[in-house]
Amino acid sequence: MTEDNNDTLITTIQAASAKWIAAFNAGDADGCTAAYEKDAVMNAEPFGTFTGHKQIHAFWTKLIESGFTGVEYVDPKIEIVDAQSAILSSDWRMNNAQGVITKELWVLQPDGTVLLSKDDFEALG
Numbered sequence: 001m002t003e004d005n006n007d008t009l010i011t012t013i014q015a016a017s018a019k020w021i022a023a024f025n026a027g028d029a030d031g032c033t034a035a036y037e038k039d040a041v042m043n044a045e046p047f048g049t050f051t052g053h054k055q056i057h058a059f060w061t062k063l064i065e066s067g068f069t070g071v072e073y074v075d076p077k078i079e080i081v082d083a084q085s086a087i088l089s090s091d092w093r094m095n096n097a098q099g100v101i102t103k104e105l106w107v108l109q110p111d112g113t114v115l116l117s118k119d120d121f122e123a124l125g
Contacts, residue, residue: 009086009114010078013106016114017073017088024071029061036116037107045122070095084108085117092121099123 016035023031033053036042042050042059050056076090088104105118 005083006080009080009083009108012108012112012114013078013086013088016106017076017104020116021071021073024060024064025069027064027069029057029064032060033057036119040116040118042116042119043121044119047123068094068096073101076101081105097123 020032020035023035033056036053036056039052040056042056044050044059047059050059071092071094074091074093076088078086078088080086085105085107088101088106090101092099092101099122101119101121103118103120104116106114107117108114
C-alpha cells in the first residue's frame with residue numbers, strides 16, 4: 001500500500017461522507033441508505049442495531065421525519081485499515097442531538113466507490 005493509494009482512499013471516503021451528510025441534511029433517506037453496503041450493520045446507540053438496507057432506511061426515514069437535520073462532523077479522523085478500507089471516527093452534532101461516531105468502516109468497492117460496511121455511533125443528547 002503506497003502513500004498515494006492511502007491519499008486516494010482518504011479522499012474518496014471524505015467525498016462519500018460529505019455526500020451522506022448532504023443527503024441527510026436534505027431529508028433524503030434514500031441517499032443516506034445508498035451509502036451503505038447491502039448487508040451493512042449499523043449500531044446506533046441507544047436505538048439499536050439495524051442490518052441491511054431495509055432496516056437502515058427505516059431508521060434514517062424515522063429520524064428525518066422526526067425533524068432531525070443539520071448534522072455536521074466535528075474533527076473527523078480517518079485511519080487506514082488496509083488497501084481496501086478505512087475507519088472514520090468523529091464527534092457530531094445537529095439541531096436536536098449530538099454524539100460520537102466510533103466506527104464508520106468504509107470499504108472500497110470494485111467500481112472505485114466506497115460504501116459503509118459497519119457504522120457504530122452514539123447519540124448523547
